Amino acid sequence: MADKEYLICVDSDGCAMDTMTSKHMQCFGPYMVREWGLQKWEDSILKRWNEVNLYTITRGINRFQGLYKALEEINQKYIPVEGIESLGEWVTHTPELSNDSLKREMEKTGSPILQKALRWSETVNEGVRALKEKDRRPFPRVRESLVYAHGFAKVAIVSSANRQAVMEEWENYELLPYTDYVMAQDSGSKARCIAKLMQEGYPKDKVLMIGDALGDYKAAKSNDIFFYPILARQEESSWKEFLDAAGPRFKGGKYGGAYQREKIDTFMDHLNGQA
Ligand SMILES: [Mg+2]
Incomplete structure (x- = not known):
């Protein structure tokens, strides 16, 4: 293949x-x-x-x-x-x-x-x-999203958590088969992890980071790649939108521009406005 x-x-x-x-x-x-x-x-x-x-x-x-x-x-x-x-x-x-x-x-x-x-x-x-x-399980629709993503993309876990913990959590729910790389605390900062993966030759407009915190967005931004936010307390609908809209847009080369800007604006408003 x-x-x-x-x-x-x-x-x-x-x-x-x-x-x-x-x-x-x-x-x-x-x-x-x-x-x-x-x-x-x-x-x-x-x-x-x-x-x-x-x-x-x-x-x-x-x-x-x-x-x-x-x-x-x-x-x-x-x-x-x-x-x-x-x-x-x-x-x-x-x-x-x-x-x-x-x-x-x-x-x-x-x-x-x-x-x-x-x-x-x-x-x-x-x-x-x-x-x-039960307190360490995937959000609803994560499995379907990973299956979908892995259908056309390489999938990398990019986490700043302990490698062992990440591996255990993903293995428990049989999600590891839908991943190709596991980058964890021992792999360096998220920005560096993404940079390292990109050395394999992925064009910038074919790379997407999915994350829930400002650090994830910054890691994407510093590598000049796309970012898709999972919003706190709206995780399920965020993943649903990934499946229905964001994923297909990314795959079809229609992620950049207005859609990306709207995703980032919504993300920042969400983190700034919930205090
Ligand atoms: Mg996070």
Whole structure:
């Protein structure tokens, strides 16, 4: 079979797989409330956590950036958060926002807030692993969309999540047969992953990135390829539109121009307007 000339890149968390909402609602937010003893303001703090991490332009930010943003607001609005400056210092200056790097900084400084942040992050990992399979499944119409896409394009998972987790989630639902490449956290930034894939010779107007967060759009833009948004809380209708309109347009060379602009405008309005 002749090699396909189209490439479709698909983000995993919160785009193909319905994993973000449960992780944030069941783990990230509630565990912060518990670790910092914020039960008194729980409802408003969790509402704000979800706005920042799920429903506005900051959707999908790194967990430590999200934590610092939340604690900074809590420090101003509800109760002093001890050591908030040390956390800000680390979040702003570390070359790597990861548990390992946080651990090294904590050992170096002995800062109690960094210790709490690490404990929170590790507990979140345990909590996420324990989430039931029903909390980690593909959105409706993702399977049909992948089958359709794979009919005429190479399909790449382009995710910044842990490779093992991505592979497991896609394998559990037998979606891997509809993919040709798996690019994950260990493959570098999404922009770099797309650039690497394009080195195989796909023309720019035959490459599409499907994603749910600003970072996905930026990765597409930096490679000058098309972008199709999956809108938070409208995932099913977004995938339906991919099947009915966006996919066929892309395949038929009618994606660029007005349609692409409208998709990007709607996406930005959606992320800016839901606070
Ligand atoms: Mg995502």
